[in-house]
Amino acid sequence: MTAIAAKIQSGKILISDGAWGTFLQQKGLAPGECPELWNITHPNDVFDIAKSYIDAGSDMIETNSFGGSSFKLTAYGLSDKVYEINKAAAEISRKAAGTNRHVLGSIGPSGKMIMMGDITYDDFYEAFKHQAIALADGGADAMVVETMSDLDEAKAAVHACLDNTNCEVICTMTFEKSGDSGFHTMMGVTPAQMTEELVALGTHIIGANCGNGIQNMIGIVQEIRKVNKTIPILIHANAGAPVYKDGQTIFPETPEQMAEFVKILIDSGANIIGGCCGTTPNHIRKIAQLVRQ
């Protein structure tokens, strides 16, 4: 299979997948339950999610392993299951993707900070290394380090993936609009800083995920393109900012509303479009139709 970055260099726009967490909740994942354990206990439900995105037209799907690092699994008493859970996550997505779609091993943040003294760079590296190896063994051909806000943590995860697997490495951070001063992560990282540091490290694809909807992503892509014209950019936008209504959390943007911004996002320089929280196979189907017209 041709590498994702190579397909993009040849001019293709690719479609990624939509939400997993909110989808798992619809299938009955209870608050306080470990989503990644479902790879072992409910593999058919996880497979359904993966398959629904493939059927909707995704060129690549993620794995159900966002919180699959030892940092997160330890909180559920599952620290000895890191390998098993992550390998199963990649196997399920690979089964749904077949041999000609990509499987991106999802690696989310630890929730810990180096500057609080509760963790070191080496701790990050070791934990992400174990997760990445298991995902690669399960059949992932790329890794997506995502929802990062701290550059040191992002760099440790990217390094761990590059050093220990043969996978392409994608890294996306979560930005919010900070008044007139552009975009920043919670830790104060700008899209330009992210681009310079992650590209220097050899990251194959960079971008942004989560946040407050697809409209903001346009500004973020523009800021990345100001400092780098060629690095492939992946965007996973939420279906808007969450709204709490009648006892339920709703992400308000419809497939049509999101699709409105897809063309300008691509014109601004994005190469891979998918969704984050609240997006469904219907969102992805609509985006895929639009891109492939």
Added chain:
Amino acid sequence: MNSNELLEKIRECVEFGKVNKDVPYPPNMKGMDGADELTKMALEQGVPPADILNEALIKAMERVGQKFTDKKIFVPQMLIAAKAMNASMVHLKPFFQSGQVQRKGKFIIGTVAGDLHDIGKNLVAMIVEGAGWEVVDLGVDVNAQKFIQTIEEDKKAVVGLSALLTTTMASMKSIVGDIKAKYPDVRLIIGGAPITDAFRQEIGADGYAADPQGAVAYLNNIAV
């Protein structure tokens, strides 16, 4: 240095995160005394501990909280400021315990049951402590029973509940209901990424804060 100069220096150290003489941060204050040394010095010179709290720490943390609200600084700068505040606060603790310095009240805070995220909760705890409140931090994954037990020790305490996940907002709702059923007069303030004022109204909490400084503003209204 006279007392006013000392207080001004301590305020500066806390605002910009100069913990002590040994730390190299911030670069423009390298090698200079930090919050730790200057607080000790001030107390030795007879500066009233209440002045250190009110004129240096509270003022510094108010500026830090405001800059965070205005997105002029981010989480790292806030954490380092809180660290400097703590370095100073350590020397004031005996005066809190002896009752010589009064704080504004007690603030109990925790992340709700089912939610293990603590960064936002910690930031609020730091800024509220820096505003002159005694903070009891119950940690993460805190159930209604634990909140209620802690309220029993001081029924005038204000309680803060944090949630990051949209899935644990339901947990926040049931905890607020349980606390209010037992202690209808206890004031509850909520916050976290997915939380809104509309949600606060729906679940019957008393206050909503979008950021740490918002929590301080709510608490200060109670205190006066």
